[in-house]
Structure formats: C-alpha cells, structure tokens
Amino acid sequence: MLSLIDTIRRRGGIARGPDLQRLGFTRTALARAVRAGTVDRLRDGVFAAGPIVPDVRAAVTHGGALTCASVLMEQRIWVLPEVAGPHVWLGAGRHGRAHPDCACVPHYYRGSPPLGRADLETALLHLRLCAGDEAFFAAFESAWRQRLLPVAARRRIREALPASARWLVDLARHDADSGLESLLRLRLHLIGLRLESQVRIVGVGRVDFVVDRLIIEVDGRENHDGETQRHRDLVRDTAAARLGYRTLRFDYAQVVHDWPSVQAAILAALRGV
Ligand SMILES: [Zn+2]
Ligand SMILES: [Zn+2]
The missing domain is CATH 3.40.960.10 (VSR Endonuclease)
Structure with a gap:
C-alpha cells in the first residue's frame, strides 16, 4: 500500500489534495494525517510532508509560489539589492492569506503560480518587474555564467520581455x-x-x-x-x-x-x- 508521507515527499514535499485523492488517499485519510501531525495542511487543498525550504513553505502557505529574487538566490545567482522575506507569486488579482510570521513580498504578476516555486526563467522575468532592469541584467549574466541558461532559455526570456527591454539580453555576456x-x-x-x-x-x-x-x-x-x-x-x-x-x-x-x-x-x- 502507498504511504501518504512517501507519496508527498516524492513530489518534492508538497502535493495537491485532488492529486492525492486520485492516487487513492481519501479526504478522511488526509484529514486524519493532518490531525496526527504527520502531514501539514499549508492551505486549502495543499499538503506538505518532510523537510521543505522555509521560504517555499511560507510562499505556499501565503497562497502562491516562491519566485523572483528568492528563487534566484537559492541557486546562488547574483541579486541586487539584497532582499529580505520570501518573494511570492500570487497571480493577478489573487489575495494572499494571513499566516503567522508572514514576511512575504507579494507579486501579483499574471500567469498561474505552480506548486512550490517558479522556474528560473519566470523568476528572472519577475525580478525585472520587481527590481528593475539593472537587477535583471546582473542576475541574467550571473545565471548564464553558471551555465543555467542555455541558448533556448535565453531566447525564451528575450521573447517574453517587452520589446523595449530586449536589448538587455542582447547586451548580456556569459563571462x-x-x-x-x-x-x-x-x-x-x-x-x-x-x-x-x-x-x-x-x-x-x-x-x-x-x-x-x-x-x-x-x-x-x-x-x-x-x-x-x-x-x-x-x-x-x-x-x-x-x-x-x-x-x-x-x-x-x-x-x-x-x-x-x-x-x-x-x-x-x-x-x-
Ligand atoms: Zn506570507
Ligand atoms: Zn520580487
């Protein structure tokens, strides 16, 4: 029989209730695990088990996904200015949820936040909206230098930028x-x-x-x-x-x-x- 905790851990420590139900874990079983303290309910329909990065836990609890400078700094990408508090992608028009010790910096950018954290390309694009062209440029070059941005990724980022900002990608170097x-x-x-x-x-x-x-x-x-x-x-x-x-x-x-x-x-x- 599948273990609920192992199943959630295999999914990176966070899972949606409907996905778990499709695997055969009933609402009752989930509620029981939450009551027993073996599984956490981070927000309605989202469950966690095992160790999770505290910023990711905060972002998901807040109602979104970790993004922007927070995701970049996890990957040792150079970010200016230094940021405090998890940057959280909520999506356009969505409201964050109150939770204890909230230091989240909410981002209401369009799109649907994934479960957990935004991917690197999205995080870079969010950094430009959050902190401006310079911050984006420095982080982009830092990520490229670390071989985290192959040519296809650089092209996608360039396409996703407004036309007036694409020169930043064209000016960037890998070294x-x-x-x-x-x-x-x-x-x-x-x-x-x-x-x-x-x-x-x-x-x-x-x-x-x-x-x-x-x-x-x-x-x-x-x-x-x-x-x-x-x-x-x-x-x-x-x-x-x-x-x-x-x-x-x-x-x-x-x-x-x-x-x-x-x-x-x-x-x-x-x-x-
Ligand atoms: Zn928060
Ligand atoms: Zn930000």
Missing part, C-alpha cells in the same frame, strides 16, 4: 566575473561608453575592462586576504602603468552606493584630467 562587473558595464553602456571586457594584457594578466588606455577593475570578491591581494593589485597596476595604462579600481560599496563618484572618476580619467 562577467561578478554582478558588479555586470552593473558597471550596463551603466557605462547607457552613457555611451563601449568597454572591452575580460581583456588579457601580456605582462599584466586578465583585467575586467579596458577602454582606451584605461583599465577598470571591480572587486566583487568577498573575504579575500587583504594584504596579499593588495600587493598583487599593486604589482599588476605597476605592470600596466609601464605599458602606458592607468588603472582605476572600485569595490562593491562604491559601485552600488556611490555610482556618481565612480562615473565621474572614469570620465575624468578618459579625458586625461
């Missing part, structure tokens, strides 16, 4: 080292600067960006060994200077929180000021 690189390239593109990315310079190594004789490096790394890294950077900058390059370096806080200074410094360097 951005960090979300900061993505942001910097996008922002400089918007003021008409065309950068070469991931350029190998003999005697220096691979640098993030080159425009004219200016090298731009962004430091998206975390927890690197400060002193050793600083020494390596100085050696590289010296080698580049000997070849006639000037190097500007920016970190996360500068790119994210003080972009006007970063842009002004780059433009001034290019003017030779």
Whole structure:
C-alpha cells in the first residue's frame, strides 16, 4: 500500500489534495494525517510532508509560489539589492492569506503560480518587474555564467520581455566575473561608453575592462586576504602603468552606493584630467 508521507515527499514535499485523492488517499485519510501531525495542511487543498525550504513553505502557505529574487538566490545567482522575506507569486488579482510570521513580498504578476516555486526563467522575468532592469541584467549574466541558461532559455526570456527591454539580453555576456562587473558595464553602456571586457594584457594578466588606455577593475570578491591581494593589485597596476595604462579600481560599496563618484572618476580619467 502507498504511504501518504512517501507519496508527498516524492513530489518534492508538497502535493495537491485532488492529486492525492486520485492516487487513492481519501479526504478522511488526509484529514486524519493532518490531525496526527504527520502531514501539514499549508492551505486549502495543499499538503506538505518532510523537510521543505522555509521560504517555499511560507510562499505556499501565503497562497502562491516562491519566485523572483528568492528563487534566484537559492541557486546562488547574483541579486541586487539584497532582499529580505520570501518573494511570492500570487497571480493577478489573487489575495494572499494571513499566516503567522508572514514576511512575504507579494507579486501579483499574471500567469498561474505552480506548486512550490517558479522556474528560473519566470523568476528572472519577475525580478525585472520587481527590481528593475539593472537587477535583471546582473542576475541574467550571473545565471548564464553558471551555465543555467542555455541558448533556448535565453531566447525564451528575450521573447517574453517587452520589446523595449530586449536589448538587455542582447547586451548580456556569459563571462562577467561578478554582478558588479555586470552593473558597471550596463551603466557605462547607457552613457555611451563601449568597454572591452575580460581583456588579457601580456605582462599584466586578465583585467575586467579596458577602454582606451584605461583599465577598470571591480572587486566583487568577498573575504579575500587583504594584504596579499593588495600587493598583487599593486604589482599588476605597476605592470600596466609601464605599458602606458592607468588603472582605476572600485569595490562593491562604491559601485552600488556611490555610482556618481565612480562615473565621474572614469570620465575624468578618459579625458586625461
Ligand atoms: Zn506570507
Ligand atoms: Zn520580487
């Protein structure tokens, strides 16, 4: 005989009541399992068993599916800004349900939320609606770099975007080292600067960006060994200077929180000021 708990677990820990009934589990059996505490009723007609990611549990309990930044961050895709609370796809015109400890960020985007979580492509499209073009672009490049977006997926995402936003996909590359690189390239593109990315310079190594004789490096790394890294950077900058390059370096806080200074410094360097 089928075990109710095993059946729900095999479906990823969440199952709809009608599907379980089709497999022979009666309403009475489901109600009994809920009373016994072996199965949870997350909302009307949706049951859970076994371990479930807390954000997914919250999203389903709230009446929708996990999506947007929450799904992307689960897959270690770079998301800006950092988000708090599960982003929940409810579908257009649907209302969320109150539940204890709710920190959900509801999204009323069209379509029918699946059970559990939205797929990666949907989550990326939702991120653009939720957090804007920059966030979408950086996450898209991050997902591509991690080989999560084969060509067919990129094409589908492009098609699903409004025509006015498709250039974001056309500008994207697979080799951005960090979300900061993505942001910097996008922002400089918007003021008409065309950068070469991931350029190998003999005697220096691979640098993030080159425009004219200016090298731009962004430091998206975390927890690197400060002193050793600083020494390596100085050696590289010296080698580049000997070849006639000037190097500007920016970190996360500068790119994210003080972009006007970063842009002004780059433009001034290019003017030779
Ligand atoms: Zn909630
Ligand atoms: Zn969102």
